[in-house]
Amino acid sequence: MKEENVILVNEQDEPIGLMPKMEAHEKAMLHRAFSVFVFNAKGELMLQQRALHKYHSPGLWTNTCCSHQRDGETNLAAGARRLQEEMGFVVPLKELFSFIYKAPFDNGLTEHELDHVMVGHSETVPHINEDEVAAWKWMSMDAIANEMKEHPERYTEWFKIIFDRVFTYLKNNNETS
Numbered sequence: 782m783k784e785e786n787v788i789l790v791n792e793q794d795e796p797i798g799l800m801p802k803m804e805a806h807e808k809a810m811l812h813r814a815f816s817v818f819v820f821n822a823k824g825e826l827m828l829q830q831r832a833l834h835k836y837h838s839p840g841l842w843t844n845t846c847c848s849h850q851r852d853g854e855t856n857l858a859a860g861a862r863r864l865q866e867e868m869g870f871v872v873p874l875k876e877l878f879s880f881i882y883k884a885p886f887d888n889g890l891t892e893h894e895l896d897h898v899m900v901g902h903s904e905t906v907p908h909i910n911e912d913e914v915a916a917w918k919w920m921s922m923d924a925i926a927n928e929m930k931e932h933p934e935r936y937t938e939w940f941k942i943i944f945d946r947v948f949t950y951l952k953n954n955n956e957t958s
Contacts, residue, residue, distance in 0.1 A: 784801045784802055784803060785801075785802050785849065785851070786799040786800060786801055786802065786851075786852065787799070787800060787801075787802050787805045787810075787812040787813065787814075787849045788812055788813040788849070788850055788851075788852060789805065789810055789811065789812050790811055790812060790813050790895050791811070792811070792881060792895070794813065794879065794895050796813075799852060800812070802849065803890075805893075806890040806891060806892065807889070807890060807891075809883065809885075809891035809893045810893060811881065811893050811894070811895060812849065812893070812894060812895070813849065813850050813894070813895055813897070814847065814848070814849050814850070814892075814894035814895065814896045814897070815847060815848065815849070815850060815856055815859055815860050815863075815896065815897040815898070815899060816844050816846075816847040816896055816897070816898050816899070816939070816943050817844065817845045817846045817847065817860045817863070817864055817874065817899050817900075817901065818844050818845055818898070818899070818900045818901075818947055819845040819864070819868075819872060819900070819901045819902065819903050820900065820901075820902050820903075821902070821903065821904055821919055822902070822904060823919075823921070824921065824922065825919035825920055825921050825922075826844070826845070826919070826920055826921075826922060826925065827845045827868075827903075827907070827917060827918075827919055828842050828843065828844065828845070828917060828918055828919075828920055828925070829842070829843060829844070829845060829846065829867065829868065829909070829914045829916070829917045830842050830843075830914065830915040830916040830917065831843060831913075831914065831915065831937070832911065832912060832913055832914055832915050833915055835913075836888070836890075837886045837888055837890055838886070838937045838938070840915060841935060841936055841937045841940075842935055842936050842937070842940070843936065843937040843939070843940040844940055844943065844944075845864065845868060846860075846863050846864050846867045846868055847863070847896075847939070848863040848867075850897075856876055856897040856899070857874050857876060857899065860874045860897075860899045861874060864901075866910060866913070867909070867910050867913045867914055868907040868908070868909060868910075868914065868917070869907050869908030869909060869910065870903065870905045870907055870908070872901035872902060872903040872905070873901060874899040874900065874901045875899060875900055875901070876897055876898070876899050877898045877899065877900055877947070877950055878898055878946070878950060879895060879896060879897045879898065880895070880896060880898075880946060881893075881894070881895050881896070882894060882896060882939065882942050882943075884938040884939050884942065886938070892938070892939055894939075896939075896943065898943060898946070898947060898950075900947075922948055922951075925944065926944070926948065929941060929944065
C-alpha cells in the first residue's frame with residue numbers, strides 16, 4: 782500500500798507542498814490535520830482506543846477519530862471519510878476551530894499539526910475497523926478530564942492538548958457537546 786502524503790502548510794494554513802506522512806513526522810514539518818469529536822444525546826464523547834499495532838501511541842485512548850486531509854479534500858469531507866474508515870459510520874460534522882500544536886514521541890516522531898477540530902452528534906454503535914481501533918466507549922467530558930489527571934499515560938499526547946481546548950470552547954460558547 783502506498784504511503785499517503787500530508788499537506789504541508791504555513792501558519793496561516795496555506796498549502797506549501799506535499800510530503801509522505803512518515804517523513805513529515807520524522808522532520809516535524811507543520812502539516813494539516815483534523816480531529817473529530819462525536820457526542821451522544823447525554824453529552825458523552827465517543828472515545829477510541831488506538832489499535833495495539835500502531836506505530837505510535839498504540840493502545841492509548843483518544844478522540845473519536847483523527848487523521849490528515851488529502852490533497853484537494855475539504856476538512857469536513859476528510860473528517861467524514863476517516864470517521865467511516867475508522868468507526869464505520871458518518872454523521873454531519875461542524876468545524877469549531879483550528880490551532881497549531883507540536884507533540885514529540887518517544888520513537889523520534891513528532892506531530893506538528895495545524896489541526897481542524899470538528900464535532901458531530903450520534904447515537905450510532907460504531908463498527909470499528911480493527912486495523913485502526915482496538916475498542917471504543919462513551920465517556921462524559923468531566924469523567925475524561927478527571928481520568929486524564931489521574932492517568933495521563935492512558936491518553937494520546939494530542940488528545941490531552943486538544944481536549945482542554947474543546948472543553949473550554951464548548952463551555953465558552955454555551956454549546957452542548
